[in-house]
Amino acid sequence: MTTTDVRPQVHADKSDGPLKRRPEVSGREKLLRYVLLLFVLVITVGPFLWQLSTSLKGAGEDIYTATPSFIPKQPTLDNYAKVAEAIPVWRYIGNSLLVAALTVGGNILFATAAGYAIARLRFRGRRVVLGLFLGTLVLPGEVTIIAQYVTVRSFGLADTLAGVALPGMVAALNVLLMYNAFRALPQEVDEAAIVDGATVPQRLWRVSLPAVRGTLAVVAIFAFIQAWDDFLWPLIVLTSPEKLTLTVGLQYLSGTFTQDQRLIAAGTMIAFIPIAILFSALQRYFFKGVEEGGVKG
Amino acid sequence: MKTHRWFTPWILTIPALAWLLVFSVWPSINTLRLSFTDAKPLGGTADFVGVRNYSDMLHDPQVWTALLNSAVYMAVCLPLLTILPLLIAVLVEKKLPFIAFFRTAFYVPVIASAVVVGLMWTWLLDDRGLINNLVRWLHVVQEPVPFLTDRWLVLISAISLTVWKGLGYYMIVYLAALGNVRKDLHEAAAIDGAGPVRRFLTVTVPGVRGTMFLVAVLVSVSALRVFSELFILTGGKGGPGGKDQSLVMLIQQYAGGFYGDLGYASSLSVLLFVVTLIPMIVLARLNNRAEK
Structure with missing residues (x-):
C-alpha cells in the first residue's frame, strides 16, 4: 500500500503548458x-x-x-593488509557474494516470471495472487523475522549461508515492480506475436523482456545492494565465526581486541567500495529504471 | 483466441507464490502463534503459555524505554525527513551542468550498508573524532561532547545518522513527484511577481502533497523499525545501562543464545506491528481530510 504508488516521470516533457519557456536561470x-x-x-x-x-x-x-x-x-595500504590479519575478510567477502548472487538470481528469475504472468496472462485467481503480493507490503520485515528464523531452522538451515539467502530470493516488491513494468507495455505487441503463433516463453523472452530492461536493472541492483548490506537477518541466522557475511564480520574489527580507527576505516571501505563501483557503473540504468516505473530501496 | 494453456500462468507464478507463503504469510501467522508459547532459540518443544509473554511485556521497563525511544525517534525524523529531502529535490530538479553527478552523489549514503555508515559515524562522533575537534575549535565547549556515551545524545546521534542516510532516498521519491507539478503554474506565479519562497509554498508544496504524506508514512514506519544505527553506535550494548534500545534491538536480543526466548521475541514483534500501524492510520486520515 505504501510503495507502489510512486510512478515517477523525472524528466517529464518540459514543453507542455501554453506559456513561453521560462527564462534561463540568472x-x-x-x-x-x-x-x-x-x-x-x-x-x-x-x-x-x-x-x-x-x-x-x-x-x-x-x-x-x-x-x-x-x-x-x-x-599507505598497510591498514588494508592488517584487516585481513585481524578477520578472515576474504572469506567474508566470498560469503557475502554468494548470498548476493543467490538473491539477485532468485529475484530476477522468479519476480520476472510471476510479474509477467500476472500482468500479461489472464487466469482465474489472478486478482487474489496480486492481492497477496500487495498485502505483504504493509508488513515490516522485522515483525516476522523471528518466525522466519523458526522456519529456516526447521529446514535445517540455521547457521548456513543458504539460510541467510533463501527468504530474500523472492521479494514481493520486486514482483510488483516487474508487474508494473510489464503492465505498462501496449497490448498490441502481444497480439501481433500471438497471431504469429509465438508461445508464452517466446513472447516473454523476445517481446516483453527487452522492453523492461530498466526495471530489471533496478531489481538486480537493489537485490544485490540489499543482500550485501543486510545486517539484522544474517546476525540472527549465523553463529559460526567462519560463516559470517562481511557486514556482520566487520563488527569484530571494532568490538574485540583492537580499537584502531585506521583498521576499522579500512574495513568499512572494503565493504563500501564494491557497492560504490557497482552503483556508479549502473547508475544510468538506475535513474532510467526509476523513470520507467518505480522507486524502491 | 486461446493465448496460452491454463497451467502456464501457474508455472510462472508458483515459485514466487510459494516463497510468499513460506517466508511471509506463514511467518506472519506463526509470529502470532509463537507469541503465546515459550519457544527457545535452541529448539526443543514449545509449550503454550497463554498471555504470559504479553503480561511480562507490560511490566518490562526495557519495553517502555524502547517505546519512548521510538516515539522520540519518530517525532524528530518525521519533520526533518519529510521536508529536507523535498528542498534537496527542488535543488537538483533544475538541469544545470553536473546535476547528474550531484544527484548520484547525494544518493551514495543510501546504498552504503548501515554497518558501514554506523562505523563511520562512530569515528566521526568519537571523543577525539572530527566533529568533537570541530566543536572545540569553534570554542563552543571545553570538554568533548559525549555523543556516544550519554543516554540522550546517543539517541540524537542515531537519529542524525538515520536522517543523513535517508536524505537521498526521499530526494529521489520527491524528484519523481516534482516532474508532475505543472510548469505553467510556476510560470503564472512568477509573472504575478511571486518570489521563489512563495512559489515553493503555493505551487510546489500543494503539487506534491500526496507524496509528502507517502514520505511521512515511510519515514515514521522506518523510524519505528530502527536497529542497525543504534546497534552499531552503541557497539551492540544499547548505550549506558541499555537505555538506548529500540524494539527491534530487543527482538534481536531475545532471538538467539542460551538465554533467548522466541516466544517473548514474538510478542515484541506483534507489539512492533501494532505500533507501526499507528502512524499509517493517523497519516491516512490526515491525508483524507486534506483532500476534502
Missing part, C-alpha cells in the same frame, strides 16, 4: 544553487572521504590530534 541564482549543492555534497559525501583518508594514514601519523590533516601525510 547568474546569481546559479551561483546560489551551486553553493547549496556543494554544501549538501560536503554533508553527504564528506564522511566517506574522511573515512577513506583515515584508512590511508600510516601508524606514524597521529589521527587523534586536535588538528588532523585531510590528506594523509604518507598514504
Whole structure:
C-alpha cells in the first residue's frame, strides 16, 4: 500500500503548458544553487572521504590530534593488509557474494516470471495472487523475522549461508515492480506475436523482456545492494565465526581486541567500495529504471 | 483466441507464490502463534503459555524505554525527513551542468550498508573524532561532547545518522513527484511577481502533497523499525545501562543464545506491528481530510 504508488516521470516533457519557456536561470541564482549543492555534497559525501583518508594514514601519523590533516601525510595500504590479519575478510567477502548472487538470481528469475504472468496472462485467481503480493507490503520485515528464523531452522538451515539467502530470493516488491513494468507495455505487441503463433516463453523472452530492461536493472541492483548490506537477518541466522557475511564480520574489527580507527576505516571501505563501483557503473540504468516505473530501496 | 494453456500462468507464478507463503504469510501467522508459547532459540518443544509473554511485556521497563525511544525517534525524523529531502529535490530538479553527478552523489549514503555508515559515524562522533575537534575549535565547549556515551545524545546521534542516510532516498521519491507539478503554474506565479519562497509554498508544496504524506508514512514506519544505527553506535550494548534500545534491538536480543526466548521475541514483534500501524492510520486520515 505504501510503495507502489510512486510512478515517477523525472524528466517529464518540459514543453507542455501554453506559456513561453521560462527564462534561463540568472547568474546569481546559479551561483546560489551551486553553493547549496556543494554544501549538501560536503554533508553527504564528506564522511566517506574522511573515512577513506583515515584508512590511508600510516601508524606514524597521529589521527587523534586536535588538528588532523585531510590528506594523509604518507598514504599507505598497510591498514588494508592488517584487516585481513585481524578477520578472515576474504572469506567474508566470498560469503557475502554468494548470498548476493543467490538473491539477485532468485529475484530476477522468479519476480520476472510471476510479474509477467500476472500482468500479461489472464487466469482465474489472478486478482487474489496480486492481492497477496500487495498485502505483504504493509508488513515490516522485522515483525516476522523471528518466525522466519523458526522456519529456516526447521529446514535445517540455521547457521548456513543458504539460510541467510533463501527468504530474500523472492521479494514481493520486486514482483510488483516487474508487474508494473510489464503492465505498462501496449497490448498490441502481444497480439501481433500471438497471431504469429509465438508461445508464452517466446513472447516473454523476445517481446516483453527487452522492453523492461530498466526495471530489471533496478531489481538486480537493489537485490544485490540489499543482500550485501543486510545486517539484522544474517546476525540472527549465523553463529559460526567462519560463516559470517562481511557486514556482520566487520563488527569484530571494532568490538574485540583492537580499537584502531585506521583498521576499522579500512574495513568499512572494503565493504563500501564494491557497492560504490557497482552503483556508479549502473547508475544510468538506475535513474532510467526509476523513470520507467518505480522507486524502491 | 486461446493465448496460452491454463497451467502456464501457474508455472510462472508458483515459485514466487510459494516463497510468499513460506517466508511471509506463514511467518506472519506463526509470529502470532509463537507469541503465546515459550519457544527457545535452541529448539526443543514449545509449550503454550497463554498471555504470559504479553503480561511480562507490560511490566518490562526495557519495553517502555524502547517505546519512548521510538516515539522520540519518530517525532524528530518525521519533520526533518519529510521536508529536507523535498528542498534537496527542488535543488537538483533544475538541469544545470553536473546535476547528474550531484544527484548520484547525494544518493551514495543510501546504498552504503548501515554497518558501514554506523562505523563511520562512530569515528566521526568519537571523543577525539572530527566533529568533537570541530566543536572545540569553534570554542563552543571545553570538554568533548559525549555523543556516544550519554543516554540522550546517543539517541540524537542515531537519529542524525538515520536522517543523513535517508536524505537521498526521499530526494529521489520527491524528484519523481516534482516532474508532475505543472510548469505553467510556476510560470503564472512568477509573472504575478511571486518570489521563489512563495512559489515553493503555493505551487510546489500543494503539487506534491500526496507524496509528502507517502514520505511521512515511510519515514515514521522506518523510524519505528530502527536497529542497525543504534546497534552499531552503541557497539551492540544499547548505550549506558541499555537505555538506548529500540524494539527491534530487543527482538534481536531475545532471538538467539542460551538465554533467548522466541516466544517473548514474538510478542515484541506483534507489539512492533501494532505500533507501526499507528502512524499509517493517523497519516491516512490526515491525508483524507486534506483532500476534502
